[in-house]
Structure formats: structure tokens, C-alpha cells
Amino acid sequence: MKMSELSRRSGVAIPTIKYYLREGLLPAGHATASNQADYDADHLRRLRLVRALISFGGLSVTASREVLRAISEPLDLYHTLGVTHYALGAPVADTGASAGTGNPDAPGEDDDCAAEAAALVDRMGWSVGEESPGRAALAAGLRALRGVGADVGTDELLPYAELAAATARVDLDHLAGIEDRIDVAERALVMTVLLEPVLATLRRMAQEHEAALRYPSESKQPPRSPAPRAGTDTADRGARTGSHRAT
Incomplete structure (x- = not known):
């Protein structure tokens, strides 16, 4: 064509x-x-x-x-997923502490968050490489949570990790039986990059539903979007939705 x-x-x-x-x-x-x-x-x-x-x-x-x-090189499924994840990098933005801009009053905070992340991986029994970007991303996420006063640790994250493990099993089930390794790589890429915002959206919708069940009197009036802030214009909205990217 x-x-x-x-x-x-x-x-x-x-x-x-x-x-x-x-x-x-x-x-x-x-x-x-x-x-x-x-x-x-x-x-x-x-x-x-x-x-x-x-x-x-x-x-x-x-x-x-x-x-x-x-993903241009055909590899086995394990290494295909690894290459894809490592190429994508960390799913959580660095908070800056790893670059020496963390809380100066808590010099051991970086080590504490890294230890918490490692403890969760060990507790789940996950086989995750020491150089996995996920480890650093998890520690950065914990650091950000602590920065706003949410002291989330292994016990609090364990139920979420178990849900993530169940999701991963579904992911791998979708890849089972595919012989074409390039096809596997592309599907893994789609699941990793494109499915994540869908899952995040489902979680928010589920939260709204669960809140309505728990607080029925408050949920009689559907929630509304907040009014636009002063100075918000079409360009601002376009920047947030990604319309400034190449199309």
C-alpha cells in the first residue's frame, strides 16, 4: 500500500x-x-x-x-518481559531523594525505604532481580508517601502486593501458548504500558462504587467534577491530555 x-x-x-x-x-x-x-x-x-x-x-x-x-530480538518469555520492563524504566517517578535531595533531617530515609521495598519482595517470595527498576521505584514511592505523612510499610502494602500477584497471573495467562516471540514481546509491551492506565481507572471506579455502598446517604447525589481553576484554558487541558504530542 x-x-x-x-x-x-x-x-x-x-x-x-x-x-x-x-x-x-x-x-x-x-x-x-x-x-x-x-x-x-x-x-x-x-x-x-x-x-x-x-x-x-x-x-x-x-x-x-x-x-x-x-523487543526487536526474539527471546524466551522470561527475558522478553525483563527486556520490556527494563526498557520502560521505573513506573514511579523518582522523588529526588536518590539524587541527594531527600529530607536532610532523615539521612537514613532512603535506606529505610529501600529496606521496606526489599522486605515486601522477600515476604511475597518474588523472584525479582536486584537491578530491577521496580525495586528503586517502589522505594521512591514509599519515600513520597512518607513525605506527606503516610507511613506505609510492608504490612500495609501486602494486600496490594497479593492483588498485583493475581493480576500478573492473569497477564501471563494471556501470553500462554503464543509461539511468535515478537508477538509475545509486543503483547507484553501493550499489557505493561497500555493496560496500566485502564487498571488504574478500574480501581478508581471501584473505589467510587465501594464508597457508595459504605456511605449510601452521602452517595445519593453523584459526585461532580471540580470547577476549573482560574487561569485554566484550552492549552492547559491539551497539555494534560497529551494533545501536544505528535499525532
């Missing part, structure tokens, strides 16, 4: 497709002339994945390129 057809079928504008080609996110088409090329179903599949990573997953062009490069 020509680029115009690729654009029509993918819903991605031609200038954006050309941008993805220049950035190495999309492999070059099959040249038919000095300035023309044909594209096939593999290009369409990859283009939709790139679009999903950037527009819905919120990844930068650089991060998307690294992730796509990481």
Missing part, C-alpha cells in the same frame, strides 16, 4: 508517519522509486503500536524507540 493508504487505515496523518520514519520508530517501506515506497501489514501493525505508545501510553519518542528496539 502507498503511504496515503497507510495513513487512511491507521488514522495517522502522513506528516506524522514521515516523522516516525525519520525517528526510526517505523521501518522504511519497500522502495519502488527514488521517492516512493510501498508499505505492508507489518508497517500498519507497527504504526498502530507506535501511535498507541506515544498517544495513549504517554511515552516520549525516545522512550518508544528504545522500547521498540528492545
